[in-house]
Amino acid sequence: MPFVLQKRYSTRLRKIILRSKVSKYGLFSGASLGAAFLMANSSIGPGFLTQTTVFTQQLMASFGFVILVSFLLDIGAQLNTWRILTVSELRAQDLSNKLLPGLGYLIAALIVMGGFTFNIANIAGCGLGVNVLTGLSFQSGAIISCIAALLLFWIREMDKMLDNFTRIAGTAKIILTLVIAISSHPPVLQALHHTFVPETLSTQAIVTIVGGTVGGYITFSGAHRLLDAGIKGKENIKQVNKSAISGIVISGLMRFILFFAVLGVLTQGAVLDHDNPPASVFRFAAGEFGFKVFGIVLWSAAISSVIGAAYTSVSFLKTFHPLLVKHERLCISIFIIISTLVFVFIGKPRQLLLLAGMVNGLILPLALAVLLIASTKSRLMNGYQHPRWMQMAGWIVVLVMGWMGSVAIVEWMKG
Template sequence: MPKKTNISLLLGAAFLMATSAIGPGFLTQTTKFTETLAASFGFVILISIIIDIGAQLNIWRIIAVAEKRAQDIANLVLPGLGYFLAALVVAGGLAFNIGNIAGAGLGLNVLFGVSPKIGALLSGIVAIGIFLVREAGKMMDRFTQILGIIMIGLTIYVMFSSHPPVGEAVRQTFVPDTIDILSIITLVGGTVGGYITFAGGHRLLESGVKGKQAIPEVTRSSITAISVASIMRIFLFLATLGVVAQGLQLDPSNPPASVFQLAAGNMGYKIFGVVMWAAAVTSVVGAAYTSVSFIRTFNQSLEKYHKWLIIAFITVSTLVFALIGEPVKVLILVGSLNGLILPIALGVMLVAAHKPKIVGNYKHPLWMTIFGVFIVIAMACMGIYSLINGIPKLF
């Protein structure tokens, strides 16, 4: 059993990763895919959970054993590779943080009627406030845990209100009428792609949970993180399925909002505002923290002032949305690049796991290596496909 003092750290890392994954895109993806695939989407969720666990178990374990952040491990595998990985993560995190800020603004717009831009500015101030306190790490952990629990609780209420066909959902989770490979890859990318999977791993490292002796704790925390994100996905899937099964049409301009409203009326719409704001603002915090964690080890000044770098990251994201709006072309390009982060990073980690100069006498389990290689190949193919199809949209 972990020490009592470590339980909050393990939960903090788990919820940081999970709430980083549960953002505006997560809500929209889940509702749209459920509308398209109906009960068969349960199978997509099941397969994506298995892949998510395989990727995250590998990455968190190797970070803990090497006792280094991902970018430093990458530089040891191949000099300069860590800088390349960091550049991808920071660019992706900044671009998607603009979308997260936009989602937070939309949430406050639904709740209080303020304009999305004013809502975004207020949300940015809340996120910055977390990193201005002395115990910023503990504040971040508590903030993501509380909002994560609120999100899941409210979504459960809406799920029961929509009366989903649970039996059919369970059946098609294991024997689907339709199998959609693209949606599986999309879900994996949305849960452990880009910066997301490193959020908790880097948080544990910063908290001192590291070394071979910490493997059981790291494993427990990584599975908890995937479980929290998956629970939210399952309940949102069932809530949407209940609405779709009744023959009701979702609003294409805002599918998740229409699910909540159709399931629970005006109260449901207000609940959506809370869930959207909570999902978005916790993703803002997670993206900023994790992106900066990828550059803070490159220089002593960056390490010393990393908290101010996080605040600057959030400020820039907020101002870009408030002053310019979402830079669509940048989002398309960086979104395509983001699909390459997981296979590159996981591939580097798997190589590092078998280098004694990085992990000492640690022996990485063969089944984890094989599972990891499979994920690298699958996600690399999809990332390249996404990049090829993303660049032409810029012109």
């Protein structure tokens, strides 16, 4: 073969190989983008809808500043968490146990308890979504949704199902909520102005929003998904970074869109229903059509959060014993079924969604501090040196969230 042809052939071959690597591990690959959407969908649940609506009602346009601050804290927390775990090639509980024997069990217990608390609320959200769409009781809607989630997890190729379902559900939520936001005619310039120059501030709002976005189990969901997909090691740092940032951008975009929708109807004089404020927003903006859209958004938000909470909570337990790995689907199913039974027989705790966000906001600084300490141990990080600027950013998140979380809990207990 002539030299020129050999050169062209080898150049084309390298391009094909490069494309195949990007397809397998890049930002828009199934697992990488799926991890971003799994994390984002885990955060965009019933609590997300309720928290955003309630705090917009309290702070009006200044809530944009809360979203902005939360976004920066989320980036600092998630970039550190995903990078440390994927480079160490260990799940959070295993890395913690190697740092200090027994510490991983404590972290796992806190994460699973937070995930279980959120999952009861997620199941309740599923029931409410079905009720809006069909008129069935909350309990019946919860049971139907439980069965749907179980069927999804028992599909043979569960990993592909997670990636595809989370992308479809996440995209649908954003598009439908955007339609409502446009219909509500929000004061965009005013909102953007107060996003950078707020009139009022709320520590509780920041802690709750950060806790509801990357607190507790949520930030680990995407990192553990990447590990399950084999995307790990120093050679995949760029893909991990892109996936981590994409997850925060997706959830942040949805938060801003919902914020605009709520602000729009409030500036028009809407009075929101105390028991179900997000539904009032959609109904005021687009009538009965908007109310049905809310049902779709709520159900897709809730069912994807059920999947994310169950998958991630079990991922914190399965490495403790070989039987848990072998029967992962069964463990996930039991987690979902128990969450459903608690809701059906006990009911939905009224303040659960807001409290769960604050509690997960307190878990975040503890778990992140453990990972940052572990990142300084060469024996745990396969010779990788975690950048100093990321260490500093991570410790800022730990200190800010630790202080704000304590203040928020004290304020909440005072009433």
